[in-house]
Amino acid sequence: MSGVTLALDLLLGLSLVWLAWRTLASPTLFGAIVLFIAFGLLMALVWARLDAPDIALAEAAVGAGLTGVLLLAALADLQQGDNLLPVREPLRGWLLQLILALCALGLFTLLTLALLGLPSPPPSLAGQVLPRLDGAGASHPVTAVLLDFRAWDTLLEIAVLLLAVVAAWSLGSHPHPNPRIVGSEVLQGLVRVLLPFAVLSAGYLVWRGGFAPGGAFQAGTVLAAAGILLLLSGLGRPFNGRHWLWRALLASGLFIFTGVALGTLLLGGGALDYPAGLGYGLILAIELGLTLTIGLTFIALYAGEQDAAEERE
Amino acid sequence: MNTLLLAAALLLLLTILAGLWRVVRGPTAADRMLAAQLFGTSGVGTLLLLAEAWQQPALRDVALIFALLAVLALVAFVRLRHEGAE
Structure with a gap:
């Protein structure tokens, strides 16, 4: 390992721990959110360094991208209510702090022992996955595991x-932003330029998932970002979770997935055991449905159920 | 060549850390948010350099996502901010 790589590793690792600490210790919620966004970005870099580009993609999309917006929206909600903002009080009492410090130290020791006790080479399922890739519907090992070997997990x-959407909707709705205020021309112009690229990139990520890092989760997140930008700029029609079409689209991924599971079951191969030759097509169909569902799920989590027009009445 | 790319990535990472100081210190909410925005750009640069240095073409896709989604938090910040935030 060269000196530069070592410096890069040390810097990444130490700043990640430092960021986590600052995020938790931030006196204001807004400061904590901004630090969390920065944390997501560094985390994506760390995943990239750990040779896990799939997780880096997901972290970049969800951690550094969407979570920030969801948290900012939640903060705006908290500030709208009177004095709902929780006061962050520092922990009092040296005894409590001592106990917490000892617990943290104990956990650190256990984790270190577990890490040192790993057999060499560390246990891995790669040896079982790679020889079977030829018969799978996707040539990228991660996609093959997610949608072929362990498709049942992904379905659930x-x-x-x-x-999650049902739970979020049951908490009531808070349309963002105020629907009466339309975004400025600069914002609308930006969204008009950005949107086609976002949709194109989402399509690219799904397609790429078949043979390289990518897939429905990352693509769906990019799609959701495009949708939330539309809502934020006031260009798009408000999201209406009560409309049957939106609900049908929200559930479409699960419908397609379950449909494939039932179909393969009736064909006699066992649920989600794709017939030879059809694997790629079926996985692509499922991925496309999932992309739509995941994208709409994030939009629904952000926008809530109610139509903004209804709220105005 | 590889060392040069990694050194450049290291430099970009150091600028991110310098920006973190602004995020922690503030003083206004806009200062913090703009610094976080800068990370998006530096992150894209870092990832492109690392993709070349480590021969990991998938990292370019990560950079693409960063470039697309970096603006999202800023737009949300401008549009959702209410009076009296900080």
Whole structure:
């Protein structure tokens, strides 16, 4: 390892820990959100360094991109209510601090012991995945695991996303921003330029997922970013979660996925056991449905259920 | 060549850390947000350099996502900010 690489590693690792500490210790919620966005960015760089470009992509899209907006929207909600803003009080009492410090030290020791106790080479399932890639519907190992070997897990994850939307909607709706204020011309111009690129990139990421890092989660997040930009700029029609079409689209990924599972089950191969030759097509169909669903899920989480026009009445 | 690319990435990372100081110190919310915005640009540069240095073409896609989504937080900040935020 060269000296430059070592310096890069040290800098990344130390600044990540420092950022995490500053985020937790930030006296204001807004400061914590901005630090968290920066944390997401550094985290993506760390994943890139750890040779995990798939996770780096997801972290860049979700951690550094969308989470910031969701948190800012939540903060705006908190500030709209009177004195709902929780006061951040520092921990009092030296005994409590001592106990916490000891707990943290104990956890650190355990983790270090676990890390040192790893057999060499560390346990990995790569040896089982790679020889079977030829028969899978995707040549990229991560996609093959997510949508072929362990497709069942992914199916349930999508169901969880839908549940998250239902839970968020049950908490009431807070359309952002105030629908009466339309974005400035500069903002609208920017969104008009950016939007086609975002949609194109989302399509590119899904397609690329078949044979390289990429896939529905990253693509869906980019799509959601485009949708939220539309809402923020006031260019798009307000999102209306009560409309049957939006609800159908929200559930479409789960429908397609379940449909494929049932179809393969009826064909006799077992649920999500794709027939030979059809794997790539089926996975692409599922990924496209998932992209739409994941994109809409984020938009629905951001916008809430109610139509903004309804709120005005 | 590789060392040069990595050294340039290291330099960009150092500028990010310098920007972090602004995020922590503020003093206004706009200062913090703009510094975070700068990270998006530096992050794109860092990732492109690392993609070349480590021969990891997928990192260019990460840079693409950064470039596309960096603006999102700023727009949300401008549009959602209410009076009295900080």
